[in-house]
Amino acid sequence: MENSLAALDTTTIDENLVGSISQILNEHGIPSVQWGNYLLTLYGVPSIVDSIDFIVPDSLIPNATHALQPTGLLACTEPSTCTAIAKNRASPIPKSHFHIDSEFTVSLYEQSTTLWVLPSLTQSTQSVDIISASDSRLPTKRPGRGHGRFRNTTFPVQIPTAHRLLESYVRSIAIARRGSYVGFFLDMITYVEEHVDGDGLLDVSGLEGRCREFYEGFIGFRKTYYCAS
Numbered sequence: 001m002e003n004s005l006a007a008l009d010t011t012t013i014d015e016n017l018v019g020s021i022s023q024i025l026n027e028h029g030i031p032s033v034q035w036g037n038y039l040l041t042l043y044g045v046p047s048i049v050d051s052i053d054f055i056v057p058d059s060l061i062p063n064a065t066h067a068l069q070p071t072g073l074l075a076c077t078e079p080s081t082c083t084a085i086a087k088n089r090a091s092p093i094p095k096s097h098f099h100i101d102s103e104f105t106v107s108l109y110e111q112s113t114t115l116w117v118l119p120s121l122t123q124s125t126q127s128v129d130i131i132s133a134s135d136s137r138l139p140t141k142r143p144g145r146g147h148g149r150f151r152n153t154t155f156p157v158q159i160p161t162a163h164r165l166l167e168s169y170v171r172s173i174a175i176a177r178r179g180s181y182v183g184f185f186l187d188m189i190t191y192v193e194e195h196v197d198g199d200g201l202l203d204v205s206g207l208e209g210r211c212r213e214f215y216e217g218f219i220g221f222r223k224t225y226y227c228a229s
């Protein structure tokens with residue numbers, strides 16, 4: 001594998017850019033897992049993407065930020081108006097972020113706020129909870145259904161399995177303070193139900209028991225609600 005270029009090519013937001021970011025982090029000894037709306041598009045969820053997001057171990061956020069600084073990504077120069085860190089933002093605020101332009105960001109999230117139940121991330125690809133972005137079980141690109149799985153040509157990008165992703169949403173609701181972000185996580189669970197589970201890509205039996213109970217109740221409620229309305 002060639003060394004990553006010093007500067008990222010951000011002219012096109014695509015899997016090559018995602019792979020290059022993953023590669024830069026990897027070359028600095030930083031394990032990473034893709035997150036956010038771009039990740040959802042790999043699972044066939046039609047999502048508006050305004051950021052490329054990665055989870056890294058909490059202690060490596062400073063290293064990851066440092067590693068990405070010389071790559072041509074832009075520092076946030078308007079924090080008072082930046083939507084990525086706005087106090088009224090509908091979704092959780094990243095721990096660190098860069099800009100490709102004023103609207104599109106590259107963001108880093110701590111594992112302790114996202115996939116805290118999983119063992120500490122490592123650079124090993126051996127995990128039942130983490131799969132490759134080019135895994136053949138992921139859907140291919142379909143019109144109106146997101147990006148689909150990566151081709152096998154980028155630097156390896158790791159993503160959580162669908163049931164671990166769903167678990168994170170459910171657990172985030174369970175610990176939400178004063179209801180913060182609950183609406184966002186309920187929306188995410190709805191997307192997973194409609195598009196991931198709907199495509200047969202969700203291993204419901206793999207969900208932790210309480211999370212499975214919540215999810216099945218959620219589905220039952222939605223069915224009841226729509227039948228009644």
Ligand SMILES: [Zn+2]
Nearest residue numbers: 076079082084
């Ligand atoms: Zn910003």
